[in-house]
Amino acid sequence: MDNLEIIGLIAAALTTSAFVPQVYKAWKLRSTKDISLTMYLVFLTGIILWLFYGIQIGSLSMTIANSVTAVLSLIIIMLKIKYK
Amino acid sequence: MDNLEIIGLIAAALTTSAFVPQVYKAWKLRSTKDISLTMYLVFLTGIILWLFYGIQIGSLSMTIANSVTAVLSLIIIMLKIKYK
Numbered sequence: 001m002d003n004l005e006i007i008g009l010i011a012a013a014l015t016t017s018a019f020v021p022q023v024y025k026a027w028k029l030r031s032t033k034d035i036s037l038t039m040y041l042v043f044l045t046g047i048i049l050w051l052f053y054g055i056q057i058g059s060l061s062m063t064i065a066n067s068v069t070a071v072l073s074l075i076i077i078m079l080k081i082k083y084k
Numbered sequence: 085m086d087n088l089e090i091i092g093l094i095a096a097a098l099t100t101s102a103f104v105p106q107v108y109k110a111w112k113l114r115s116t117k118d119i120s121l122t123m124y125l126v127f128l129t130g131i132i133l134w135l136f137y138g139i140q141i142g143s144l145s146m147t148i149a150n151s152v153t154a155v156l157s158l159i160i161i162m163l164k165i166k167y168k
Contacts, residue, residue, distance in 0.1 A: 018127035
């Protein structure tokens with residue numbers, strides 16, 4: 001695996017795991033007033049398309065990264081709806 | 085351009101523009117308490133790596149999408165620091 005692919009994997013890991021602290025904060029504080037529901041609905045739609053794209057081109061890293069990001073975004077949407 | 089590339093462009097447009105409603109909400113409400121600073125710092129780091137990756141592979145769509153996302157994430161970080 002060349003260096004550029006390693007950078008791609010690190011980038012995917014960062015942009016995916018980034019949502020964990022937001023899930024934790026929303027869950028711990030039980031407060032999501034400042035979080036934009038529109039953002040996460042639009043973002044989730046885009047992530048689902050990226051997931052479809054990744055599956056079609058047979059990219060395991062895109063498939064894994066976007067699956068995890070989709071789940072985390074869905075959790076944030078549910079916390080947002082629950083704690084408005 | 086085949087259908088899959090069109091899906092990729094739509095996905096990129098969605099996952100990029102998704103941040104605009106969050107920027108608008110944070111700016112309008114002047115309140116960012118529920119937004120995770122850690123998320124956006126980690127996310128921005130990942131986006132910068134994706135931007136570098138996109139430039140290296142000569143992908144105009146990745147370069148544009150990640151440049152815009154980086155700027156939007158940076159604005160959210162500044163609003164977060166300003167309105168804590």
